[in-house]
Amino acid sequence: MQVAVVGAGAVGCYYGGLLLKAGHDVTFIGRQPHVDAINAHGLLLDTTSFREHLPARAATDTRALAAPDLVLVCVKSADTEQAGRSLAGRLRPETSLLSLQNGVDNAQRLSAVVGHAVIPVVVYVGSEMAGPGHVRHHGGGDLAIGPSAASTALAEMLRAAGIGVTIADDIDRTLWSKLIINCAFNALSAVAGISYGPMLQVEGTRDVVTSAVREAISVARASGVSIPDDFIDHILNIPTMMPNQMSSTAQDLARGKPSEIDFLNGHVVRKGAELGIATPTNQALQVMVKLAERGKEGRRA
Structure with a gap:
């Protein structure tokens, strides 16, 4: 072929x-x-x-x-x-x-x-x-x-x-499920330069991840996509299953490349605004990555 x-x-x-x-x-x-x-x-x-x-x-x-x-x-x-x-x-x-x-x-x-x-x-x-x-x-x-x-x-x-x-x-559900996982971990892994394993050991991280996931699930459901109630439990178990994984966003930042954060947490923020759903945690994570990108640009200038 x-x-x-x-x-x-x-x-x-x-x-x-x-x-x-x-x-x-x-x-x-x-x-x-x-x-x-x-x-x-x-x-x-x-x-x-x-x-x-x-x-x-x-x-x-x-x-x-x-x-x-x-x-x-x-x-x-x-x-x-x-x-x-x-x-x-x-x-x-x-x-x-x-x-x-x-x-x-x-x-x-x-x-x-x-x-x-x-x-x-x-x-x-x-x-x-x-x-x-x-x-x-x-x-x-x-x-x-x-x-x-x-x-x-x-x-x-x-x-x-x-x-x-x-x-x-139900490919929409599968796409949104992957997006929600990315929203949970990508930005935090990128900004801290940390792999998934030790991430949740830092006090408060579990709360941030949970908040971002709940916002994203609300936006997905309002968009007509069915997400199961126990999905957050699966997400919180991912660092145990993939302890050494660095997010793709972390890899982008490390190489000085533009990230996809506007299409991950940023997508949740945009859709949330369209649907009247507040997404402050996802917005904060999106902004953190964009600030990190800007900081790297400044150091290269």
Whole structure:
């Protein structure tokens, strides 16, 4: 299968790498350092079960793409529309377009720009770019994909590549559940530079996490999304299950990259304002990250 990965970062390189290892023809679209490294040395797929250099093809823009059978869009949420514009006119009617992105509305935003159906996907993986062309896998890797005419065949193809897949009939609930988890931990991990394990040991953190989650659940339910009453108990148990995980927002701040906080806690704040629901904890967490970003900009100036 001809596969294009638009956004060759930690998520795109991990899943694209597994598809490449399974024998699919994968082209990675990413930033120059990663593109140069992949073209020169292949993609280094460094997982919890194997470490392998895979010959691969990469480019900095979509003009290098032949009409693909499958596109994995893995760009940051702020770059969704740009990615859609770059794909417009390059897809066949039967091309499957998947959004493997944080947040709850990227599939709709992408579809509106590219004029093509988009299948939302929720990603459960811990991975990072350890260097140019080097993706390091820390754990997890399952996907939940939205229902569509192509979803069953796509799930079979992904499973054959060693990727755990479920088809989520209620994909909005799955998307919001992941967003709420991100709202609980991403900002705190980022601002403190702390992994999930020791986070709740700090006095008051559990209360902050609980408040942020309750606000987000209220917004989700007011948006018509069903979230179970015991979901907060599951969230508070995550640091025990993933003690060494640093949030993607923490990784962005550490690398001096713009975060997705406006599409995580910021999304809850915006939707809450539309629905008349107060979200002061999520707003505080959003502002904390944006202040940290501004501080890093000032130190680089």
